[in-house]
Each structure stands twice: as structure tokens, then as C-alpha cells.
Amino acid sequence: MALALALLAGGASAALCVWRSPDTDIAEMFDAGSYKTVFEDIDDARQLRIEERLGAELDPDETQFKFFPVFRGEKQVGTVMTHVGKGQFGAIEVVVAAVETDSGPVVKAVRIQRDREKAKQALRSDGFLGQFRGKGVDEPFVIGEDLKTAADGADVASQAVATAVRKLLVVYDEFYGSGRQESVE
């Protein structure tokens, strides 16, 4: 069941979505002041590696990813990424803040910026989103096994969020983290 949910949530999503309130998010997530926008095109080799690690294919429109490195003064303190994926009752947009550690990228914070789920409050609660804090790229993200659902009956939406977080971590790792490999054209 949990695996089915993971596959379902990973099946229909698209990585590029707007970051709706960067100033608020940066203040809450990093207590920092500025960010840049970086676009990264994905080549065939990198796409294959990402898909292999995710165990799911990227969407046809996921040919480019957007990263927002966040700065406190001159120093980069982390990176924000956004993702829109399919929930149970419409799209869910997730904002993920990641920081680089010795063991690879880990989640610093997760925020839901758009959804139309019935369990809206639970999905946005710290009880649910707080579970992702500190999670690394190689850890499992299966709702019902590794992570608790946001609320009874919200398994699809919960898994959509978990899948989005993991996907963004893997993509980040492939471009900037220890999992990075130079692509062969």
C-alpha cells in the first residue's frame, strides 16, 4: 500500500513552479536576507541517474530545474527549491530548504505553498512537515513506513509531499551535492 502510494504520488508531477513568497520563506527558514535564481538544464545522463535513484521517471517537461541559493551577507546558507505535484484533490506546491552537510544534502525546512486538500491544516502542521527536518537524500520517504501520514485519509497528499521533498533532494544532490558527477555529453 505504502509503495503504491509512493508510485502514485511520483507519477504525475512537474518540477518547475513559482516560489510564491520568497521573502517570508527566507526569513522563516534561514533568517537570511537574499537569494539568487539559478536554472540548471538536465542532460540525458543526469536524467537517467536521477530516475534510477528515484525509482520513477521524470516528467517530460522536467528538462530544467530551478534552484534558489540563499545568502546571509556574502555567505550561502542553503538552497531553496520548489515543486508542484499531484495531490488527492488537486495540485500541491512544496517549498523545500536544503543545507549541505558532510553526509550530503539534508532538509532544513518544508513548506506547503498551495494545495486544495481536505487535510490542509494537518498537512501544513509542524507535526507532519517537521518529520522531514534533517532527513538526508539516501533516507527512505515512504508514508506509513518511514514517515507518519498528516491525517487519516490524507495518505495520498502526504506521500505527494514526501515524494516531492525526496525528488528535490536527489536533484540537488545530482547538481551540487556529493552525488554530483560530471555529465558525459
Next chain:
Amino acid sequence: MSFFRFALKNLFAHRTRTLLTLVSMTVAVAVLFTLLSFNRGYERGLKEQLQAMGIHMLVVPVGCPYEAASLIIKGGKIPNFLPGSALDEVRALPEVDVAAPSLMSGIVRPEEGRTDIYLGIDSATLELKNWWKLKGRFFEKPNEMILGYDVTLIELSHVGDQIYVPELDMTFDVVGELEPTGTEDDGFFYVPLETAQEMFLRLEGDSGAASVAGIDRLTAVSIRLKDPDDAPVVTPRLSEIKGAEVITMGELLGTMMSLMGSAKTLLLSIVMIIIVISALGVLNTVLMSVFERTKEIGVMRATGASEVHVFSLVWLETVILSLLGGAGGLGLAVVGARAIEGVVKRFLPLAPKGSVVALEPASFLLVLAFVLGIGLVAGFYPALRAARAKPIEALRSE
């Protein structure tokens, strides 16, 4: 040496002055042609969009009918309503082929910076909009929904999925989705009319015990006539419906075009000023050339050239200048039309989909004739002055 080559030689003798005159003519012509093309394209686009709707007239609530009509076409919340009985009265008219009721309302979603537009419809809309390509099926039960194409992309939802409306705590089964229509229809959530009537009464905080008359309300009735020529006969009869006003598509088109009227007048005034300045530039260039060639003209007259010869020569210079400026301006307008269109569409209210700049041969010829006329008028005085110069006085001049 022919007249034409002689005239060209004279123009090339003062290249900088000629070039500056040409540039001003080119800009004036480009602006004029673009404005004309935009005007024709905008009107045509709007007309096509209205015709594509397959609607001959709209019955809307009393108020500002044109505002209501434009909101119905573009999407928005209409402050007034028609009683549901209006639909029966419309359908009772024998000239009416299809009468499609609708109830439109929006739910603002501040976190997304947009408003979801919900449109309550019944199966008559399918008859009216027979170009719609619907994947799935039409409503059979109350809590079913059809998604416009853009909505399927925004919500990543398709037939078989569910859509939840948190503001009303209502769940809908998606039973249909529209293929792209290229119109505002792509951006709507469609629900059964009766469901929409219940949802929006609830959204406005009315009590559940509201009267049937309060629930049974409409934003508009869109009408297709059996014969569009019956519009003048049907309109007064529809106007008798209590609380209703009637708008024909022709009136709506006229109103939308008149909304553009002030902006057009202002633009046209600016273009006229540019053209007058350009014409003065041509006059100045040719007149200066005549003054500088007084002696040369005197020699021409003394060696047998008639007044007509001299007049024709100088006038030909203005014709060449005008034609070159006109051709340059038309070329510039054709090349820059798409870029100008992009800018204009971004700021234009009620812009129809598709191109709003129509580059038509008729406009092309009209502008070319106009600029030639301006050149001939501007060149008349210098040509006349040159032709009337007395040979002996001209030869004495320094």
C-alpha cells in the same frame, strides 16, 4: 540625363539632409501603418472571438449591461442576478434556437494570487458551444465537475480525479475536461447549474432556508437564434423580462471598440503631428535645395528648360523622397509589427486571443497613397518657386 536620374543626383548631393528627412518620413509612416493595422486587427480579432462563441445575444441582469457582458466573456463575478424564471421566458420565444443559462462566481485564492472562476451550466451550453471537444462526459449528478484545459494544467487533475473546494467544503468528481479552446473557457471550473446555485448562495453566507427564488438565479442567458436576422424582433420582447437587459453581439462589439476610441484618437493625433513634422521636413529639404541651386536653375531656364520642366524636376525630388520614406516605413512596420503587438497586448484591456495586428494590402496601399499625397503637397511650393524663377535674376544670384 533623364529627369529621374537628375532628381536622384540632386538628392544625393546633400546626403545627410536627405537621410534625416527620410528617417523622419520612415518613422511617421511606420507608426501610421502599425496603428491602422492594429485597428483593423483588433476589430477583426474581437469580431471573430465573439462569432466563435456562437452566441447572438445575451440576457443579463439590469445594471451596466456591457460590463456584465464583458465579465461573462472574460470571467468575473457579476454583482447582480437574473431570476431563474428568465430562462423559461427566453426559451418560450419561437425564434430562439438555444438558450444556455449560466451562473458565474469566483473564489479568491490569495496565496496563489488568482481567482478560481466557477461556472454553473446545463447541457444547453454544449449545444451552444458545439466546437468544444470534451474528454470524458457531461454532468449526470450534482457534485461533478468539468475542467477547462488551463485548469487541468494548474491542478494536474484529469477525468477520474477529485477536486476539493475548501472554501465550501465540497468535493467534486472530475467527469470531463475540455481540450484547448483558445478562449477564456479554458480557465473555468464547470459545475452543474443547480450545484452552482447552491454553492454560491452558501458562499455568500445566506441562510440555508433562503427562498427558492433566492437560489434559483442566473448570471446570464446566452442565446443562439434560429435566424440571426431575427435579433431586432427578439430584442424588445426579451427586454420585457423583469430585471433583464439584452445585449446583441453587434452592440457588444461596438462598445468594446468604443472603449478603445479615446486611446485611438490620442494615438492618431500624435501620428498626425509626426506626419506634419515630416512633411515640413520634406518641404525644408527641397526648398533648401532650390535655394542652393538658384544659379543652376537659372542656367537651365536660359538654355531652354521651360517652367514645366523645372517644376517637374523639383516635384519629382519630393515624390522620390516620399516614396523612399514610405517604403522604408512600411518595411519597418512589417518587421516590427510582432514586437509592437506583444507590447500592446500586454497593456490592452479586452485583447482578443490571436493576432491583433492585421497587415493588409489595403492598408499598405492607403498609407503609400497618403504619404505620396503629403509629399506632393509639401513639394508643391518649392517646385513652384523654382519654376517661376526669372533666368536673369537666377543667374545673377550668389
